[in-house]
Amino acid sequence: MGQTKTIESNLKELELNALLEVTEAINNNLPEESLYKIYHFTLLANLKVKKLALFVITEEEWNCKVFFGVDEEVIKSIPVDQFEGEEKTKTLGDTECEEFDHVIPVMHKSQLLALVFVGDIAEIEGGISGKPATTFLEALTNIILVAIENKKLARQQLEQEAFKKELEIAKQVQNYLFPKNLPASDNFEVSAFYQPHHNVGGDYYDYIKIDDDKFLLCIADVSGKGVPAALMMSNFQASLRTLVRQTVDLETIVSELNYQIKFSGNGEIFITFFAAVYNTKTKRFKYVNCGHNPPFFRANGGKIVDLRLGTTVLGMFAPLPFIDIGILNDIHQFDLFCYTDGLNEAINRAEEEFGEEKIQATVHKFADSTPKKLNEAMMDSVDRFREEQEYRDDVTILSAKYKS
Known part of the structure; x- marks a missing residue:
């Protein structure tokens, strides 16, 4: 015992x-x-x-x-x-x-x-x-x-808090990407809408006044989503604005942007890009489309066309295999509608895409409206189509109307 x-x-x-x-x-x-x-x-x-x-x-x-x-x-x-x-x-x-x-x-x-x-x-x-x-x-x-x-x-909680802080910083950085003020006069109005898929995204639009006679309008979409895409687009915006101060030659601008994206992204990041420069004095409209969804354009109240001339996606090849600059002369007034693929790739419950035809139909229907009303009509149309399905990507639209 x-x-x-x-x-x-x-x-x-x-x-x-x-x-x-x-x-x-x-x-x-x-x-x-x-x-x-x-x-x-x-x-x-x-x-x-x-x-x-x-x-x-x-x-x-x-x-x-x-x-x-x-x-x-x-x-x-x-x-x-x-x-x-x-x-x-x-x-x-x-x-x-x-x-x-x-x-x-x-x-x-x-x-x-x-x-x-x-x-x-x-x-x-x-x-x-x-x-x-x-x-x-x-x-x-x-x-x-x-x-x-x-x-x-x-x-995990610490990691989530760190990610939230990182996200907040990226969000603040991205807010600086977009122009604070867009033209809103009787003869020139620009309106834009942006909705990221997550809190931050990889879409970008801009209006840059070059001098008293010239301005640039552009839209871009980087491959990927979230913080990395937002930071890459921030670098892209800084590079573009620096280049525009040095030259308005679109071929030089896209060649230099392509070089920077190719080597800073190690050939793994690609950006689709559309840019147009308009000269109010010569009435010349120049543009380049780098693998982006073709914007819709109407000159002097005529027929709506899409703008396809340009080159391939930026960051894929160095140098670019070809560059075709679109040149439109004697443009006294124009309407321009640009968008990223988050718009046309929006799906409904049957997993059907909104598509380019519906976008074009809305552009035709509201061609004589203000850019702001056109954007609102476009988002109303896609929201009805989606049937509350989530967007699969960032959505950005940019509309402009100019008349001498």
């Missing part, structure tokens, strides 16, 4: 020591790897567990984090998936797992966190106050894994 009490007392002391070591490690905020090492040492040295394999589920896959007393080949052969439904400690038969005696499911708030396979624990089968040794092993494992789970949650 006295010997039994001595065994129980010694075991209780060992378990308390193990608990203190693990608690101290958690309080010291040690990394996940260190916690697993302390768990390993505590079970092997203090509790005299001879065989153990701890499997933890991460991203819907089982990974063995700690094992001792058996070869690695044994670990690979354990049919872990077969024990996912266990909720209580189970005694294993030789056919289930030859090297281990028990499998212990470790739960937290009814969620299975881990499975512990243990073997050769007959010497301490009594446990504290007659409880099985597996009871304390389960409690110790639970403490370790819940601590690790909490560390993961805390890390």
